[in-house]
Amino acid sequence: MPVPPEPLISLTWTDHVTGRQGFLVVDRLVRGVCSGGLRMRPGCTLQEVTGLARGMTVKEALHYDPAARYVPLGGAKGGIDCDPRAPEAYGLLVRYLRATRPYVEAFWTTGEDLGLSQDLVDRAAADAGLTSTVQAVYPLLDDAAAARRRLADAFAVEVGGIGLDALVGGCGVAESVLTALDAAGADHRHARVAVQGLGTMGGATARFLARAGLTVVAVADIKGTVANPAGLDVEALLAARDAYGTVDRAALRPGDRELPDDAWLAADAEVLVPAAVSYAIDAANQERITARWIAEAANMPVLPEAERLLAARGVTVLPDVVVNSGTNAWWWWTLFGDIGDAADTAGEAFAHTRRAMRALVGQVLTRAERDGCTPRAAAHALAADRLPEIAERFGRGAPAHVRRGRATPR
Structure with a gap:
C-alpha cells in the first residue's frame, strides 16, 4: 500500500x-x-x-x-x-x-x-x-442563524428516552449490518448479535438491531460481558446504564449470565459489533471469533493483520469509515439544510440516515466484489x-x- x-x-x-x-x-x-x-x-x-x-x-x-x-x-x-x-x-x-x-x-x-x-x-x-x-x-452556511436553530432543535429531540444525536450513529451502524445481511440473503430474524460497548454508539446500535428483529445475545462493558443465548432485554440494559455505558448488574434478568470482559468475542453470533475502543481485535484473539460479519461501530477496532486473517477465513469486516459515519454526516445534513425542516425531526433523520447508509454500504460491497478486495479497500x-x-x-x-x-x- x-x-x-x-x-x-x-x-x-x-x-x-x-x-x-x-x-x-x-x-x-x-x-x-x-x-x-x-x-x-x-x-x-x-x-x-x-x-x-x-x-x-x-x-x-x-x-x-x-x-x-x-x-x-x-x-x-x-x-x-x-x-x-x-x-x-x-x-x-x-x-x-x-x-x-x-x-x-x-x-x-x-x-x-x-x-x-x-x-x-x-x-x-x-x-x-x-x-x-x-x-x-x-x-x-447560507444562513448560519437558521442552521444553528435547526441543529439546536434536533439536539432537543428525544426518542424513547435517548437524545436523537445519540441515536443516529447507531441507526447507521444497524442499517449497515442489515444491508450486508440482505446482500448475503440472510434472514434478520435468525441473526444473533454481540456488542462490545453500550455507550452512545453501541447502545443505539443494539436498540436498532433488536427492533429490526435480530437477537442481541451478548453485550460487554467495563465490568465484563453479559450474555443470554435466548436474547437480552436491550431496553432494560439501556435504562440501567450510566453515562459511560456501564450497566447496573441489578437490572439483569434470570438467564442473563455474567462472563469475562472478552467473552463477547467468542459469542455464538452471526454479527459482532465492536463499539468501544480501538485495537480491540488483534491477530491473536481473532481466532476466537466465529461470527460471519464484524461491523466496526468503534474507530479502528480491528487491527490490519487481524483483518487479513479474518478475511482469509471468510469473515467480512464492515469498516469504520463507512459503518460509523452516520453521526458526523447527520450533523452536516442538519446544519447545511438537507434535513431538519420536517415536522417529524427524528423520523426524517432516521429515514435519511437509512437511505444514505444503505446506498453507501451497497456501493462498498459491490466495489469489493468487483475488485476482489475487502470492503475497507473498496471504501x-x-x-x-x-x-x-x-x-x-x-x-x-x-x-x-x-x-x-x-x-x-x-
Missing part, C-alpha cells in the same frame, strides 16, 4: 497542571475547514489520532453527493490521554480546548468521541471561551475517486498560518 501523506497539522500539547498530553491532527482541509471528534482515553497516542484523522477524510469523502447542500469537509481528530472518569478529567478537557481554541475558531469542527459526551464537550467549550465547537463551519478506493472532484470543486483553502506538517500559533 502507498505511504499516506503527512498530515497538514500534527500537534502535541502538554498540560501544565497534570503533565498529561493531548493531540490534534488535521489530515486535510476542504474550503479551509475540517471535521473530526475529540476523544479521551488512557493511553491515547499521536499515532492513534493521526489514523483517526485520516479516517475522517475518508468518511467525509464517502458522503459526497454533488446534488446535496452538505459539502464534505476535510478530516481531523483530537485526543487526550486521560481516563474520562478521573477527577482531573474535566479541567484537563477545558484546558485542552482553551489551548486549541484558535484552531476550533478558524478551521477545526469537533464534537464527542470515545469517552466524552456531547453535553460535556459543549460545557467545556463554553468554559474555554468558545462560541461553539462547530463555529468554523458557520461562514460556509478507500471510492473515497480516492471522490477526493479529486471535491478538491477541484471546492478547493482546500488552508489558512495562511497553516503550514504542511506543523502549525504556527496566531
Whole structure:
C-alpha cells in the first residue's frame, strides 16, 4: 500500500497542571475547514489520532453527493490521554480546548468521541471561551442563524428516552449490518448479535438491531460481558446504564449470565459489533471469533493483520469509515439544510440516515466484489475517486498560518 501523506497539522500539547498530553491532527482541509471528534482515553497516542484523522477524510469523502447542500469537509481528530472518569478529567478537557481554541475558531469542527459526551464537550467549550465547537463551519452556511436553530432543535429531540444525536450513529451502524445481511440473503430474524460497548454508539446500535428483529445475545462493558443465548432485554440494559455505558448488574434478568470482559468475542453470533475502543481485535484473539460479519461501530477496532486473517477465513469486516459515519454526516445534513425542516425531526433523520447508509454500504460491497478486495479497500478506493472532484470543486483553502506538517500559533 502507498505511504499516506503527512498530515497538514500534527500537534502535541502538554498540560501544565497534570503533565498529561493531548493531540490534534488535521489530515486535510476542504474550503479551509475540517471535521473530526475529540476523544479521551488512557493511553491515547499521536499515532492513534493521526489514523483517526485520516479516517475522517475518508468518511467525509464517502458522503459526497454533488446534488446535496452538505459539502464534505476535510478530516481531523483530537485526543487526550486521560481516563474520562478521573477527577482531573474535566479541567484537563477545558484546558485542552482553551489551548486549541484558535484552531476550533478558524478551521477545526469537533464534537464527542470515545469517552466524552456531547453535553460535556459543549460545557467545556463554553468554559474555554468558545462560541461553539462547530463555529468554523458557520461562514460556509447560507444562513448560519437558521442552521444553528435547526441543529439546536434536533439536539432537543428525544426518542424513547435517548437524545436523537445519540441515536443516529447507531441507526447507521444497524442499517449497515442489515444491508450486508440482505446482500448475503440472510434472514434478520435468525441473526444473533454481540456488542462490545453500550455507550452512545453501541447502545443505539443494539436498540436498532433488536427492533429490526435480530437477537442481541451478548453485550460487554467495563465490568465484563453479559450474555443470554435466548436474547437480552436491550431496553432494560439501556435504562440501567450510566453515562459511560456501564450497566447496573441489578437490572439483569434470570438467564442473563455474567462472563469475562472478552467473552463477547467468542459469542455464538452471526454479527459482532465492536463499539468501544480501538485495537480491540488483534491477530491473536481473532481466532476466537466465529461470527460471519464484524461491523466496526468503534474507530479502528480491528487491527490490519487481524483483518487479513479474518478475511482469509471468510469473515467480512464492515469498516469504520463507512459503518460509523452516520453521526458526523447527520450533523452536516442538519446544519447545511438537507434535513431538519420536517415536522417529524427524528423520523426524517432516521429515514435519511437509512437511505444514505444503505446506498453507501451497497456501493462498498459491490466495489469489493468487483475488485476482489475487502470492503475497507473498496471504501478507500471510492473515497480516492471522490477526493479529486471535491478538491477541484471546492478547493482546500488552508489558512495562511497553516503550514504542511506543523502549525504556527496566531
